[in-house]
Each structure stands twice: as structure tokens, then as C-alpha cells.
Amino acid sequence: MTTLKNIEQELLQSHRFLNNLIKSAVDAIIAADMDGKILLFNDAACEICGYKVNEVIEKLNIQAIYPDNDAKRIMHVLRSDEYGEKGVLRSFRVDIKKKTGEIIPISLNASIVYDDDKEVATLGFFHDLRETLKIEEELEKTRVQLLQSAKMASVGELAAGVAHQLNNPLGGITLYSQLLMEDYTLPDGAQQDLQRIIRDAQRCTDTVQELLKFSRQTTNEMHPQDINQLLSETLILVKDQTLFHNIEIKKNFQNNLPLVPVDIQQIKHVFMNIILNAADAMEGQGVLSLSTSQEQALSDRVCIEISDTGHGIPDDVLIKIFDPFFTTKEQGKGTGLGLSMAYRIVEDHGGKMSAKSKTGEGTSFLIELMLPENNSDGK
Template identity: 55%
Template sequence: MGSSDQNEYYRKALDSLGRAVFVVAPDFRILAVNQTARARGRAGEGLFCYQIFHGRREVCPECPVAEVFRTGQQVVRRMKGPVREEGESLCLQATPIFNAGGEIEAVTVLDVDLAALGSLENELQRSNAFLRNLIMSSVDGVIAADMKGRILIFNEAASAISGYSIEEALTSLNIRRFYPGDMAREVMRKLRSDDYGGKGKLKSYQVDCLRKDGTLVPISLSAAIVYENGREVASVGFFHDLREKIEMERRLQKTQIQLLQAEKMASLGKLAAGVAHQLNNPLGGITLYAQLMLEEYALDEAAESDLRRILDDAERCRNTIRELLEFARQTRQEIRLNDLNHALSQTLFLLENQSLFHNIEIIKELDPSLPKVPSDVQQLNHVFMNIILNAAEAMEGQGQLRVRTSRSEDGRYAVIQISDTGPGIPEDVLPHIFEPFFTTKEEGKGTGLGLSLVYGIIENHEGKIQVSSEPGKGATFSIYLPLELRAPKGKE
């Protein structure tokens, strides 16, 4: 193809465009135009571009051609001022033409279809608005930041979790302040690793978020690095608050422990009942014959002493069997409406004159409006006495004992709280205190059935018992008894 053929080919290519094309010299004179420009009556070769486009006598202040000659870069600009004959606003795309020496010898100006451009802009605005609404209405927190940590995107969920307003985050918050310590650096290290969801990605990583008020919130974070031409330009993270989930897991674990405890108590109750019945008969024979020997025979002092020791030991065994039977719930419940305040006052009256309580301050906070509770008052007295005695022994006879009654917030339970100022219950002991035969007392000072029996009595009343304690701050036993029973209790 010869030079003239090439020029003709290029001319036809320009003429085939649906938009006007102008070639402008450094002095702003129009060197050439295409067929579309001629058809619109804008031939103008030899005239200045500002005359053709704007009817001016000098270069426009925002002239895109002048900017191209100055910078060597393409410029797209919507021009202000007079409109074209068709009544449309003017938008020009100016592109430099370089000679063999790399200098700009002219500028090609394309008259951009402003209607199409406006349509594209409107579509882009609608798309951006839709994406913004998606991000802002997400139930998960969304944060994007550039590689210097400046926040670019921050939605309402992120604001609720972090405590920062959206305006604060976008104007003054650095992503590094969103995490405690060097955790932001650690998150980026994991993002750049292949081990946590693939390079540039992080999936469901549990980490703490540092709120504006300084508190930590556990979150599940999924994040990614944004690349542009292979270069890291930003990071984006999607996260949700784990506090509710963690609390639900804690409650579920507590419920599972309580169910396991109930199953263990039921199994051990059956075993205890069987053992107690098996021991009762031979123990009765031992006691009977020892008593007969004391009454019927003239014995020396040593023999009589041995027989009395047998009787004493047999009585201790009988007491243990009685506890086993109570533990196994082999005694009848006598359910009546009882005044818990009166029952507690009676128990305290029986105990407060004992030497163990002489240096203990007893504080009673009994709600006089508390309704009567369907219960077996003898069994509840046993519960109160066991817990109060344990508290006094834990304080070694010195401290403060607080007994409080109230009604639960939902109105379904009577609540009894017994608190002491003793050393508290160690964390490793706390999960086991209601287990049968578990005791921290010295050998011979407890069977380990006391709190197990308490647990069983409360459970048989369709209630629940909880204990809270911190080392050095005492312990609190909270008993919840329903004001209405689902079904009558009591069995042989």
C-alpha cells in the first residue's frame, strides 16, 4: 500500500466515524476535519478551534487542546459556555499526535456523544448507588482501607460494632486503630500468606476488634487484598460480632453440664438406694445383738467399751444410709404452700446461737411481699442449713453472711440468695461441688453428699440452684423455686 493509498484509507476510517473529528495545530488552527464535521457545517480548515466550537476570539480558559500541548496527556472535558446548533452541551476528547522526534505536532479532537456519555454516567451512578446501598444495609460490618490504612468504606454495621460514626471513620480513623496492639500487622501477614484461604484472602478468622471506648469485641473476619495491575492498592474486610454466639455457646455448655449432672445424679441415686437397702438389714442385726449383749450379760469394762464403740459406729453408718436414701429421693415429699421467709428465719434462729456463728454478722434482706411457695419445708430447711453451715465453715466463723429473698424479674420464681465473705470457691472445684461424694473437707468431716442432696431436693421442686464465686470474694448460692408446680411431687 503506497503513501497516498494509506492516507486515503485513514481518511475513510475517520469519515466512517459517527462523531466529528478535528486535527488542531499548535497555534489552535484546524488542520483537517472528517466527513461528519463537514456534514454538520463545521468544516473550518484554517480557522481557529475556539471560533468553530465557541464563537470566541481567543483561546478558552479551560481549553483541552492547550492542556494536551502542555502535558502530553489525553484530556476529556465537558465544555461550558455556548451550546452547539443541535442544542446539546459540548464534550471534547483531545489526544496528542507525536512526530518522529517525540514532540507533539498536533492534537486530534473528538466531539464526544454527550447524550450517550450522560446515559453511561447515569447508569454508573445508579450502579454505584445500588452497590452503596448493598454495603450500607449489610448486616455484616464492611470496611475497606488503602495501603496506608485510611478508611475508604465503612458501613452502618461496622459503626455499630466499633462505636465509631461513619463520618469519624472516613475522616480520621486509621485501620490500625480498629485492632488492638499489632493485630492489624498480623492480619495483613495472614492475608499475604497462602495458609488462611489462599494468597490475598483470609476466611472466617476470629480476632478482637478494639471499640472506640477501649473495649474488645470478638469478631469473625473474612478479608481480601485488592490488586490493580498486580499491585496492592487496598484491603477489604467483612466481619460480624461474635458476642451473642459466644454467649449462646456458653449457655449451651452450661445446660449440657447441668443435664450431665442430672443424669449422673439419677444413676447414682439408684445405686445409692440399692446399697442403702443392702446395708440396712445386716446393720440392724449388728445393732440389735450388740444392744442385747450389753443388757443381758455382765461384761468387763473393756468388752463393754468395745460394744459401745460398735453401737456408735453403727449409728454413724445408719446416718450415712439415711443420707443415701434421701439422696436417692426415697422419702415422701409433703408439698404445701410455705412462707420461705419464715423457714429461713427459723433455720437462722437455730444456727446463730452456735459458737461457729458468734463472730459472723448475719444480714437478712427478706422480701415481705414474697408469695408462699409450694414446697416441702422440712427438705428446704435441710437445704438452707447445709448451705449456711458450709458458708460459716468457709469463713472460719468470721465474716458476713447475707440472706436475701426476692421474686425473679419474670415473676415465675421465688429467689433465695445466700452469700458469704469467705475465700471463695476455686475455679477447678466449682464445676464439681454438686457431685456426689465430692468434698474438700478433711477425712471424717464430711461424706460429700450434702450439696448433692441439696441439688436433688431443688431439682425435685422443679427449681434450679446456681453458684457464683471469685477467689477471695466469697461465694453466692442462688436458689430458684417456682411459684407454681407443673405436677404434684412425692413418691415412696
């Protein structure tokens, strides 16, 4: 009798131990019978899926936690050897659906439980990928920014060399063309040709000046500034231009933003460039939205977002917009250096600049300017 009690006690202890293991697991553990009725649902599963245990056990079908027909698809894959050993899935990427309808990315390890050769249940271990994917996204952004920085540095050096080589010949072309223009014995056709030469030489000179600005290594005059005020001052300069007469300007500036150390002229140049590009993209009609904020989760920076309701930028073009000399404007209407210069200025300020766009809906530029460490609390 004592031996039987000891066995019962050991079984109870083993049962409690196994329950505690399942209950304490970091990943969600879910088991269901072959009809889909859930038999096991640990605390992590409750947290990820948003259900309480008493709402699930023997009440909820496993299909309820998957979007669409994913439960059937997973069973099909489990029963095949398409992804490795039959009856087993390892690190299989799926989505699950919370009680609220929110979709959660998951890495699933699952297996079919057999009694002899009969399928009796499925067991799954669900690892939440949200944090992992967020980190991967940040790493990819950092990688792209590093590549862009390296590209800008290389092009900057090349641009400086090219600009200096072109400056003198262009000056000579312009000077001698102007001298020839003073020769009144030239036929009218020659006068027109010379005017065309001077005009095109001037356009080349303007491009050279942009190159020199792009490549110039100057020391920024950094002073604490009110970003809202700088944006407002930039708007004053452009809003009366003909291009802006049919554009609605919406401002959503957060009050009491901390002062940001910037070079006033350079940052205004960035704002001006993006605003003019936005107006151009909307062809003088639409909504230009400007907002500033300091999010609680990102208290070390002030964010500026400038959005338009233009035609938007296709994905294959969007990845190139910060490249020097890349432009979608017709020949003679843009050097392709505006956004690359803006990107470089923001980068020189220790900040970040990015863009997102949807074809047919518009484009949004985000500028993140960093605050000094002792000022990141917003005071």
C-alpha cells in the same frame, strides 16, 4: 451525548445500589488503606463499634477498633498461609474494642485488596458473636444439667439398693455390741473396743439414712411461700450457733416478691445446707450474704443467691461439688450427700442450682425457683 449521559446514569445507579447494599448489610463492613486509615464504615459497623461515620472515615486508624496489637497480628496472619489461602481470612475469631472500651467478640472474614500485585487496602466483614456465644453458653449449661440429672437418677437407684442391703447388718452389729457392753466381765479394753464399734456403726447408719433420703421418691407438699420469710426463718435457726458468732450476715431481699410454690421443709433444708457450708468454708469468720430478686428479664423465676468470703473452690473441685459422695471435708465429718441432695430438691421443684467461685475470694450459690405461668408477672 445521550449515550454518555446514559452511561453516567447507569454508573450512578450502580454506585447507589452498591452503597445501599453495604449500608443495609447486617454485618459490619470496614475497609482501610494500607496505612490503616478507614475508608469504608457501614451502619452495622457504627452500631457494633459505637462510632458515627463522620468520626471514622479518613480520621480514625483501624488499630483504634482492636485491643492491644491485634491489628498488626491480623495483617501478619492475612499475609501468611497459616490459616488457609494467603491474603484471605475466613471465620477468624477476634475481639474488637468499642468507643466506650467494651470488648466485643467477633467472627472476621477479611481479605487484602490488590491492584495488580500491589496491596492497596484491606476489607473485613465483622459478625457480632455475643448472641451466639450466649446461646452456646445456655446450651452448655443445659447439657451439664441434663448430665447431672441423669447421674443423680442413676446414683439414686444405686443408693436405695445399697442402703437397704446395709440397714439390717448394721442394726445387728449395733444391737449385739450393745448386748456385749452389758457383760461386766469384759476387760476394759474390750469395753472401749465395743464403744468404738457402736460409734462407727452409728456413723454408718447415719450415712445409710442420708442415702435413703437421697434416693427417696416422695411427693412434695407444694404451697405458695414467701421466700424472704423462709430464708429469715432459716437464719434464725443458725445465727446463734458458735460457728456464726464472728460472721457478719448481710441481707438484700427484694420486697414484694411473688409467692413461690415450694415444699417448706425441703427448701429450708437446701438453704440450711448452703448456709452451714458457707460458715464452715469461712471457718467462722467472714461475711455471709443472702439476696433475693426477680429480674425483669427473668420474670418467670425468683432468684436466691447465698455467698461467702471463704477460701473459694478451685475449678477442678467446683465441677464435682454436686456429685453424690464428693466431699473436701476430712473423713468422718461429711457424707458428701448434702449438696447433691440440695441440687436434687431444687431440681424436683423445677428449678436450677449453680455455683461459682474464685480462689481466695469466696463462693456463691444461685438458686432459681420457677413461678407458675399465671404468676410470673410478679402480682
